[in-house]
Amino acid sequence: MTDPVSFGPDLADVFGPSQSDGGPDLVQLLTPEGERVHHPEFDHDFSAEELRGLYRDMVLTRRIDVEATALQRHGELGIWAQLLGQEAAQIGAGRALRPQDYVFPTYREHGVAYCKGVDPLRLLGLFRGVDQGGWDPNENNFGLYTIVIGAQTLHATGYAMGMQRDGVVGTGDPERDSAVIAHFGDGASSQGDVNEAFIFAASYNAPVVFFCQNNQWAISEPIERQTRIPLYQRALGFGFPGIRVDGNDVLATYAVTKAALQRAREGNGPSFVEAYTYRMGAHTTTDDPTRYRLNDELEHWKLKDPIERLKVYLRRNGLVDQQFFDDLDAEAKELGHHLREGCKALPDPKPLDQFGYVFSEMTDEIAAQRDGFAAYLESFEGAH
Amino acid sequence: MSTPQKITLAKGLNMGLRKAMEDDDKVLLMGEDVGKLGGVFRITDGLQKDFGEDRVIDSPLAESGIVGTAVGMALRGYRPVVEIQFDGFVYPAYDQIVCQVAKYTYRSQGKVKMPIVIRIPFGGGIGAVEHHSESPEAQFAHTPGLKVVACSNPVDGYWMIQQAIAHDDPVIFLEPKRQYHADKAELDESATPEPLFTSRVVRPGSDATVLAYGPTVKTALKCAEAAESEGRSLEVIDLRTLSPLDMAPVYESVRRTGRCVVTHEAHVNLGMGAELAARVTEECFYSLEAPVLRVGAFDTPYPPSRIEEEYLPDLDRVLDAVDRSFSY
Numbered sequence: 055m056t057d058p059v060s061f062g063p064d065l066a067d068v069f070g071p072s073q074s075d076g077g078p079d080l081v082q083l084l085t086p087e088g089e090r091v092h093h094p095e096f097d098h099d100f101s102a103e104e105l106r107g108l109y110r111d112m113v114l115t116r117r118i119d120v121e122a123t124a125l126q127r128h129g130e131l132g133i134w135a136q137l138l139g140q141e142a143a144q145i146g147a148g149r150a151l152r153p154q155d156y157v158f159p160t161y162r163e164h165g166v167a168y169c170k171g172v173d174p175l176r177l178l179g180l181f182r183g184v185d186q187g188g189w190d191p192n193e194n195n196f197g198l199y200t201i202v203i204g205a206q207t208l209h210a211t212g213y214a215m216g217m218q219r220d221g222v223v224g225t226g227d228p229e230r231d232s233a234v235i236a237h238f239g240d241g242a243s244s245q246g247d248v249n250e251a252f253i254f255a256a257s258y259n260a261p262v263v264f265f266c267q268n269n270q271w272a273i274s275e276p277i278e279r280q281t282r283i284p285l286y287q288r289a290l291g292f293g294f295p296g297i298r299v300d301g302n303d304v305l306a307t308y309a310v311t312k313a314a315l316q317r318a319r320e321g322n323g324p325s326f327v328e329a330y331t332y333r334m335g336a337h338t339t340t341d342d343p344t345r346y347r348l349n350d351e352l353e354h355w356k357l358k359d360p361i362e363r364l365k366v367y368l369r370r371n372g373l374v375d376q377q378f379f380d381d382l383d384a385e386a387k388e389l390g391h392h393l394r395e396g397c398k399a400l401p402d403p404k405p406l407d408q409f410g411y412v413f414s415e416m417t418d419e420i421a422a423q424r425d426g427f428a429a430y431l432e433s434f435e436g437a438h
Numbered sequence: 439m440s441t442p443q444k445i446t447l448a449k450g451l452n453m454g455l456r457k458a459m460e461d462d463d464k465v466l467l468m469g470e471d472v473g474k475l476g477g478v479f480r481i482t483d484g485l486q487k488d489f490g491e492d493r494v495i496d497s498p499l500a501e502s503g504i505v506g507t508a509v510g511m512a513l514r515g516y517r518p519v520v521e522i523q524f525d526g527f528v529y530p531a532y533d534q535i536v537c538q539v540a541k542y543t544y545r546s547q548g549k550v551k552m553p554i555v556i557r558i559p560f561g562g563g564i565g566a567v568e569h570h571s572e573s574p575e576a577q578f579a580h581t582p583g584l585k586v587v588a589c590s591n592p593v594d595g596y597w598m599i600q601q602a603i604a605h606d607d608p609v610i611f612l613e614p615k616r617q618y619h620a621d622k623a624e625l626d627e628s629a630t631p632e633p634l635f636t637s638r639v640v641r642p643g644s645d646a647t648v649l650a651y652g653p654t655v656k657t658a659l660k661c662a663e664a665a666e667s668e669g670r671s672l673e674v675i676d677l678r679t680l681s682p683l684d685m686a687p688v689y690e691s692v693r694r695t696g697r698c699v700v701t702h703e704a705h706v707n708l709g710m711g712a713e714l715a716a717r718v719t720e721e722c723f724y725s726l727e728a729p730v731l732r733v734g735a736f737d738t739p740y741p742p743s744r745i746e747e748e749y750l751p752d753l754d755r756v757l758d759a760v761d762r763s764f765s766y
Contacts, residue, residue, distance in 0.1 A: 158510075186545040191513070198545055202537050208503055209538070212510020212518075219466075219492055220514070247534070250503035257498055411548040412582055414606040417635075419682045 066282050076330055077284060079298050083305040086358040088366030090305075096297075098309040102373045108149065108304045109368060110382055112141040112361045115165040117386040118174045119335075121393045122164075122181070126339040130397050131181040135162045139302070139334030142360030143267045145169060146299075146307025147235065147329070150315055153195065154222070154232040158210035161199040162267075163237050170196040174389070175396040184400050203238070204245035207264065210236035211251045214260035214318075223261045224321025233261040233318035235311070241272025243288070244280045252292040252324075261318035264289075264326045265311065267301060269333035274346040289326035301329030302360040332358070405431065442626045448618040450595035450625060451481050455519065457596075458603040459489050465603055466511060468495040468504055469521030469557075478523055479559060479618050501531035508554050509538050517553045519603055524615075525560040526569025532577075539608045540583030554608045555599070559615035560588075561653040561703045562750055565743045572740055573652075573704035578610045579681040579713075586680040587634060588612040590655035592623040594678065597631035605634065612680075614653035621656075637684040639691065643673035646697035646760055649688060649714055651677040654701045654751060661756045672760065680710055688714070689721050696727035697763040701751045706734040728766035731759045 076082075081096050100108075119137050126134040137144060140162070148169025151157065157166055164177055171194045179188035180199055187198035200206035214234040217223055222232045242248050243266060255262050268285055270277050281288070289296025299310040307329055314325045332355040336343050343352075368374045409416065409424035416424075445453065459465045467482055467489075473496035476483030486494035497504050501522060508518035522528045528535070535556065542552045562571030579586045585607050589595045595613070602609040632638065640655065641662050650658035655676045662672040673691050677683070692698045698718050700711035711732035718730050733751045741749050 185547065188547075190549045191546065192549070197513070198542075198550075200538075202533060205506065205534065205538055208506025208534065209510040209513060211503075212507030212512075213514045214510070215507060216511045216514025216516050219516070246500075246530075247502055247506055250498070250500040250506070253498050253500065254503050254507055411544050411546075413585070414543060414548070414551050417682045 076300060077298065079284075079286070080300050080330060081297060081306050081310050082300040082303050083309060084303045084363055084367060086302070086363050088363045088370060090367060093306070093309070096299075096306065096309045096313055098305070098312065100305060105364070105368060105373060106378065108145055108308070109361070109364050110385075111145040111149065111165070111169065112304060112364070113382055114386055114389055115141045115145060115168055116361060117389050118164050118168065118177075118393065121390045122178060123335070123339060125178070125394065125397050126181070131178060131339075132183050134181050134339045136333075136335035136338065137162050137164055139332050139355065139360070140267055140269055141165055142304035143301035143307055143329035143331045146304045147237075147265050147311045147327075150308050150311035151235065152232075152315075154230070155315060156195040156197070156210075156213055156232070156234045158197045158206040158213070158234065158236045159199055160203075160206065160237050160239060160242070161201050162239075163199070166237065167196055170194045172196050175393055175400075178393065178397050179400055182397060182400055184402055204242035204248040204251075207236040207238055207242070207248045207251035208254070210234045210262050211255045211260050214255065214262040215258055217261055218258070223319060231319035233263060233315045235263045235265050235315065237265050237267070239266065239272065240268040240270065240277050240280050240285060241275060242266075243285055252289070252294075252326075255324035256293040259321070259323040261321065262324045263311065263314040263318055264324060265329065266327065267329045267331055269331050271333050271337070271343070271347065273337040273341060276347075284328070286326060286328035294324045294326065296326035296328065298328045298330055301331030302358045302363070304360060304364060442624050444622040445592045445596070445625050446619050446622055447589070447592045447595045447613070448479060448481055450592035451599050451613065452483055452485070453625075454596040454599035455482060456485060456488075458519075458600045459485065459493065461600075462517060462604075464515060465517045465519060466493050466495065467519050467521070468497050468508065470497055470499055470504075470523050472496060472521050477521060479615060481557075481613075481618070482521065501527055501529075502534050505531040505534040505539060505554075505556065509534065509542065509552070512552050512554050513550065517555075517603055519555040519557060522556060522558045524570045525558050525572040525574055528556075528558055528574060535578070535584070535610075536581050540581050543607070544583055551606045552608045553603075553606050555602045555611050556608070557599075557611045557613060559618070560612045561614045561616055562740060562746050563616040563653065565746070567743070568740065571743070571746065573702065573735070575610070575612055575680055575702075576704055576709050579710060584608055584610055584681060585635070586610040586612065587678060588614070588652035588680060589678070590614060590617070590650075590652055590676050592621070593625050596625055596627075598634060598678070601631065601634035612652055616653050617656065635679040635682055635684060637675055637677045637679060637687045639673060639687055640676045641672070641674040643671040643695070645671045645695055646699060646763055647673045647675060647688070647691040647695045648756065648760070649675050649677055649698065649700040651680060651702065651710075653703055657751060657753055657756060658701060660753050661760065664753060664757060665760065670760070683714070683717070685717055685721070688718065692718055692722045693725040696725050697760075698722075698726070698730045699733060699756065699759045699763055700730065701733040701756050701759075703750055704734055705737050706732045707737045709734055728763040731763055733759045
């Protein structure tokens with residue numbers, strides 16, 4: 055008998071466990087206590103105006119989320135996918151984008167949509183059931199929400215391959231060079247499409263940033279069910295760098311994403327950013343997290359709130375006054391009003407609208423079905 | 439002016455792809471082995487050499503990846519033409535085709551177009567192993583948002599692939615692989631092709647109508663020859679388009695003949711024949727002398743190739759159905 059072949063130590067011991075409250079490689083520029091720390095590789099000299107801007111963005115994003123959640127509770131939306139707790143991850147990533155960069159979102163990227171200039175009211179249509187994505191993707195370079203988990207990462211990679219062929223990558227012209235960001239979550243990291251996207255992007259050196267908001271939960275499935283090692287470590291196996299950033303730290307998320315996008319724009323290929331964060335709300339308004347997770351965990355993460363830490367920092371350093379908060383509060387109220395009133399005023403589609411846009415031009419077959427249904431509707435007494 | 443030449447279906451498709459790439463530099467080809475090798479059936483032979491690796495892209499072996507990245511390329515303004523190596527390998531891409539390719543235009547209320555062509559060599563009769571001989575057309579024709587066409591001969595191959603590429607909606611383009619290198623036909627490149635989404639009477643007749651597409655068109659034509667020797671006149675229609683269907687020539691024919699037999703290599707149960715039978719019955723009810731009969735594969739998985747000829751509809755089985763049609 056020979057000795058059994060050794061495969062070495064348990065890989066979780068080598069790479070670290072899937073969840074370790076961030077771990078040693080976590081890039082952080084602002085601690086949960088609001089202390090500014092520095093990182094040798096990823097840093098940025100934020101001006102007071104930039105800091106106030108990021109704070110404002112996060113507050114308004116949270117307001118969008120809170121208002122939409124309330125609209126669902128009032129029966130105005132069928133469902134809402136909440137982002138509570140993920141404001142820093144989305145604003146940090148969203149503000150790192152340039153106008154020519156293109157975003158492929160999941161259905162939860164409300165903060166990124168806001169950064170890209172999409173009217174938040176337009177996001178509600180899908181959840182109210184009046185449309186399936188009410189904005190023009192090419193108007194703001196913000197793709198339509200994608201509900202099949204991870205499917206959009208392949209679209210992002212293909213789009214990035216198109217950018218390569220358009221000669222808008224690695225030209226050295228900052229106004230021209232472009233990149234794509236693909237958003238997805240920890241749950242999607244198990245999908246075949248996401249893994250295929252990694253392979254295609256690596257193989258073609260496509261200018262795409264894979265931005266994973268690891269919010270620890272895929273509905274009721276914990277991160278341990280998706281991976282045995284930290285997600286960012288997976289990137290190495292596909293042949294590109296992976297970085298774990300504190301996703302509740304808007305400064306660090308901004309700095310890391312900016313660097314990753316720049317790398318892509320310069321023609322140096324894909325990278326993976328794992329924004330380590332926490333879904334403080336439910337998966338959607340139909341979900342009940344009390345069935346599968348402990349309140350202690352939520353309380354633990356509340357101490358890491360992305361908005362509070364920046365507020366502390368701004369106050370402590372005298373970068374804001376009461377007027378700033380008063381003005382922002384008024385702005386948030388105005389935004390809430392816009393969403394509440396706008397949502398209720400969103401027009402319902404008409405029954406015959408369902409026949410439109412199946413194709414670039416309506417086929418005779420569908421036109422016949424539409425006409426038949428129209429005649430049927432007309433046949434009811436009193437119909438006009 | 440080019441002189442007419444005799445070409446195979448493989449050559450017709452190759453020439454059509456080349457022409458489409460010359461006409462529009464947004465046309466990209468992608469798939470497994472489509473570059474240096476020219477595809478396992480050589481349909482893309484020589485194209486990478488002439489158009490470069492950026493336009494004829496050898497892909498990783500991942501069908502969902504091929505179709506999913508094609509969606510992104512289409513969003514960027516390209517017109518990707520992807521090759522699925524064999525019919526039975528399309529299923530890893532099924533989600534991207536059904537949930538993304540087919541629905542993007544609808545989801546965006548027409549703001550986004552999906553000019554993607556998904557080429558699939560389909561059908562059996564080549565003595566292959568499992569997953570290499572299937573006929574998945576009904577799965578796609580059943581999906582709103584997809585157009586599905588099947589070519590049956592070299593000349594159609596040349597024109598239809600160009601028309602599909604120039605079309606603004608996604609097209610599932612089915613190629614009867616058994617015919618790739620079989621019969622030659624004369625191609626006149628200066629001719630004006632018929633529109634893509636039209637069916638065509640390929641042999642006029644008066645006693646019964648036989649509907650076919652892709653590989654069974656040849657079978658149906660042979661049937662018509664055999665029937666003629668027995669004094670029976672069969673009209674054969676090459677459907678060419680499976681979604682949308684072009685039913686006008688079918689109705690016109692069946693109203694004259696009063697009898698209709700549909701044949702395809704796909705399973706009969708819930709296949710194209712079922713839809714065709716329903717529509718013909720609805721529109722030609724008072725002209726029918728017999729129910730519409732279907733001749734296709736049995737509702738069993740594709741068998742080992744040594745008995746595939748006992749599985750696929752052949753001349754005798756189609757003629758048998760025609761005979762049964764006359765027994766009503």
